[in-house]
Amino acid sequence: xxxxxxxxRIMSISLGxxxxxxxxxxxxxxxxxxxxxxxxxxxxxxxxxxxxxxACLNAQSEREGNEWDITDSEREKFPPSTTECDRVESxxxxxxxxxxxxxxxxxxxxxxxxEKSERVDCTSTSEQESNQNSSLDSVSTETTTxxxxxxxxxxxxxxxxxxxxxxxxxxxTHVCSSNRKRSAEESESGDAPQKRxxxxxxxxxxxxxxxxxxxxxNVSNLITIFGSSFSGLLSKDGTKPEAEAEESGQICCxxxxxxxxxxxxxxxxx
Amino acid sequence: MGEDGxxxxxNHSFLRDYVTEADVISTVEFNQTxxxxxxxxxxxxxxxxxxxxxxxxxxxxxxxxxxxNVYSTFQSHEPDFDYLKSLEIEEKINKIRWLPQQDAAxxxxxxxxxxxxxxxxxxxxxxxxxxxxxxxxGRIKDISTVTSLRVPVLKPTDLxxxxxxxxxxxxxxxxHVNSISVNSDGETYLSADDLRINMxxxxxxxxxxxxxxxxxxxxxxxxxxxxxxxxxxxxxxxxVYSSSKGTLRLCDMxxxxxxxxxxxxFEEPEDPGNRSFFSEIISSVSDVKFSHSGRYLLTRDYxxxxxxxxxMEKGPVETYQVHEYLxxxxxxxxxxxxxxxxxxxxxxxxxxxIMTGAYNSFFRMFDRETGRGVTLxxxxxxxxxxxxxxxxxxxxxxxxxxxxxxxxxxxxTKKILHMAWHPAENIIAIAATNNLYIFQDRVKPExxxxxx
Numbered sequence: 007x008x009x010x011x012x013x014x015r016i017m018s019i020s021l022g023x024x025x026x027x028x029x030x031x032x033x034x035x036x037x038x039x040x041x042x043x044x045x046x047x048x049x050x051x052x053x054x055x056x057x058x059x060x061a062c063l064n065a066q067s068e069r070e071g072n073e074w075d076i077t078d079s080e081r082e083k084f085p086p087s088t089t090e091c092d093r094v095e096s097x098x099x100x101x102x103x104x105x106x107x108x109x110x111x112x113x114x115x116x117x118x119x120x121e122k123s124e125r126v127d128c129t130s131t132s133e134q135e136s137n138q139n140s141s142l143d144s145v146s147t148e149t150t151t152x153x154x155x156x157x158x159x160x161x162x163x164x165x166x167x168x169x170x171x172x173x174x175x176x177x178x179t180h181v182c183s184s185n186r187k188r189s190a191e192e193s194e195s196g197d198a199p200q201k202r203x204x205x206x207x208x209x210x211x212x213x214x215x216x217x218x219x220x221x222x223x224n225v226s227n228l229i230t231i232f233g234s235s236f237s238g239l240l241s242k243d244g245t246k247p248e249a250e251a252e253e254s255g256q257i258c259c260x261x262x263x264x265x266x267x268x269x270x271x272x273x274x275x276x
Numbered sequence: 277m278g279e280d281g282x283x284x285x286x287n288h289s290f291l292r293d294y295v296t297e298a299d300v301i302s303t304v305e306f307n308q309t310x311x312x313x314x315x316x317x318x319x320x321x322x323x324x325x326x327x328x329x330x331x332x333x334x335x336x337x338x339x340x341x342x343x344x345n346v347y348s349t350f351q352s353h354e355p356d357f358d359y360l361k362s363l364e365i366e367e368k369i370n371k372i373r374w375l376p377q378q379d380a381a382x383x384x385x386x387x388x389x390x391x392x393x394x395x396x397x398x399x400x401x402x403x404x405x406x407x408x409x410x411x412x413x414g415r416i417k418d419i420s421t422v423t424s425l426r427v428p429v430l431k432p433t434d435l436x437x438x439x440x441x442x443x444x445x446x447x448x449x450x451x452h453v454n455s456i457s458v459n460s461d462g463e464t465y466l467s468a469d470d471l472r473i474n475m476x477x478x479x480x481x482x483x484x485x486x487x488x489x490x491x492x493x494x495x496x497x498x499x500x501x502x503x504x505x506x507x508x509x510x511x512x513x514x515x516v517y518s519s520s521k522g523t524l525r526l527c528d529m530x531x532x533x534x535x536x537x538x539x540x541x542f543e544e545p546e547d548p549g550n551r552s553f554f555s556e557i558i559s560s561v562s563d564v565k566f567s568h569s570g571r572y573l574l575t576r577d578y579x580x581x582x583x584x585x586x587x588m589e590k591g592p593v594e595t596y597q598v599h600e601y602l603x604x605x606x607x608x609x610x611x612x613x614x615x616x617x618x619x620x621x622x623x624x625x626x627x628x629x630i631m632t633g634a635y636n637s638f639f640r641m642f643d644r645e646t647g648r649g650v651t652l653x654x655x656x657x658x659x660x661x662x663x664x665x666x667x668x669x670x671x672x673x674x675x676x677x678x679x680x681x682x683x684x685x686x687x688x689t690k691k692i693l694h695m696a697w698h699p700a701e702n703i704i705a706i707a708a709t710n711n712l713y714i715f716q717d718r719v720k721p722e723x724x725x726x727x728x
Contacts, residue, residue, distance in 0.1 A: 016553055019611055032366035032389060036451055036470045037501045037520055038616050044556045
């Protein structure tokens with residue numbers, strides 16, 4: 007099991023690096039972040055291969071239409087085991103303030119930043135989506151209702167999102183990885199590798215909820231809660247430099263995500 | 277050159293780091309004759325050193341000949357800001373390349389992440405004197421005091437080195453520029469960023485040709501980036517670029533305008549036994565250099581340097597382990613970001629020796645004929661002028677000798693990333709953080725160390 011712990015650790019380190027790269031001088035370095043994302047992917051595959059040796063691989067080979075079903079069945083295998091999971095599921099805003107009380111210095115350090123960006127991201131995504139994709143109207147509506155007070159903040163950030171000439175439209179929205187929303191997002195995703203990662207991401211979430219019991223550090227909490235947005239992170243690998251402004255708009259506008267730990271959502275925002 | 281941490285006498289370590297951060301050398305390059313050596317640093321400055329010529333006969337015996345002294349210093353790039361993307365653009369000089377000399381002036385290209393500039397370095401050692409309407413200080417004379425006319429003459433004056441920007445090649449790159457390379461035709465050069473390579477004409481700044489574009493239609497499909505590019509030293513139509521996947525692509529510009537399809541691709545199949553989380557990172561090529569002959573390629577990835585024959589694509593002809601002992605420590609090197617360090621590699625003038633940097637102020641030289649490697653150290657404490665460079669060893673098992681350094685005692689903050697080898701002689705310039713070391717090989721089997 008040591009390799010799983012190792013993989014877990016590497017994943018959390020990678021996430022930290024990706025987050026840090028946002029604030030680094032000189033902009034996001036595409037090469038470094040690509041390498042970090044590759045490590046992240048490898049570590050995740052190793053991590054998952056233990057739990058789902060058969061099932062996961064089968065799930066990964068599924069194409070459109072099936073993956074989400076499998077995802078749901080996988081979830082059933084692993085009933086929510088911790089309060090984290092419950093928090094993740096319930097769309098209550100107050101959760102946001104509770105969770106940041108983590109002992110980790112990093113989390114607290116980034117709390118304000120993350121919180122703000124997370125709200126901003128959700129709203130700006132919703133604005134963008136309503137412009138671009140009618141199939142996600144339900145998503146954007148939900149988001150908007152959840153964060154009515156964020157419009158002013160969002161406007162500041164949504165401008166660069168729109169202005170950025172490099173933005174690709176539909177793929178941004180597939181970041182949302184709520185189980186409910188996945189069917190809508192399916193239409194967004196283009197290719198197989200993305201789907202694979204999405205399936206794996208949902209598995210990761212369950213997986214890490216289990217792992218959370220085993221691990222002692224808070225880091226695992228981050229990954230657990232973060233797990234649902236994993237796919238978005240991985241698929242955003244390549245868009246880093248030009249999507250700097252874009253990414254704030256790409257954050258999952260999912261209800262669930264909004265209640266996640268701001269630290270992890272900040273990573274997702276990237 | 278820069279100041280070192282020890283001399284600042286400031287107790288606050290953060291302040292010391294701040295002071296010296298801008299002095300960290302980020303590129304070193306000799307010109308084609310080796311008389312000039314240019315260094316760029318993180319603060320956007322370029323310092324040019326000139327080799328002192330000793331006109332007296334027995335120059336080697338005099339010892340002090342051939343020293344490099346500061347010739348000129350100028351601010352090449354300033355911090356910039358991309359307003360559209362709200363991104364800061366670092367002023368760090370990524371690369372300097374000299375143009376072949378055509379007249380008395382010298383030209384060099386310097387680049388940061390986004391903008392390439394052409395600089396003219398010229399000397400002025402004469403000035404006109406004896407104006408009729410101005411006095412010696414330049415003040416306008418009262419015309420009534422002028423009684424006779426004279427012709428101004430050129431009088432010798434103190435040597436002044438002037439550096440002026442002649443061209444600014446801006447807005448050519450969306451991503452970070454990592455390489456520039458001057459073509460053998462003397463008229464064009466290429467600049468490479470993470471996803472694209474552009475070809476410029478030295479006289480034209482508002483246009484460039486895009487010759488390689490590996491940006492996928494959907495950025496989520498991105499799997500590799502360009503890490504380095506160089507023109508062939510003799511054939512003006514050939515260039516090579518390396519990728520983060522460890523492949524090299526040789527492209528021929530005669531084939532098509534857009535060289536997305538390579539003429540040759542050089543890659544070595546991965547050894548499945550060495551697979552780890554970090555296999556992709558350590559296979560990323562950080563530097564590629566053509567040999568002077570144009571027959572071979574030298575590449576550097578994290579743990580090795582490899583020599584490739586242009587005629588053989590299936591694998592390198594020579595592989596040298598730079599610091600194999602780090603393979604078991606990749607995870608901690610990933611944590612402290614050292615695994616992302618981009619080491620450069622260089623050929624000597626005859627293509628018989630290759631050199632690259634490592635950690636702990638060590639650098640490695642490999643003799644291609646014997647296949648043997650040697651570890652040397654660029655460290656002020658152990659280097660005094662005229663001192664012989666001792667070979668060092670990293671202890672990895674077996675009998676431990678005195679002076680061996682254990683892997684755990686290596687200082688990973690002291691990394692030798694940038695270096696240059698004189699084009700004709702055995703003189704090497706090693707950049708160690710903010711210090712520049714110049715080592716010369718004398719006729720006598722001694723190595724002299726000059727440190728600036």
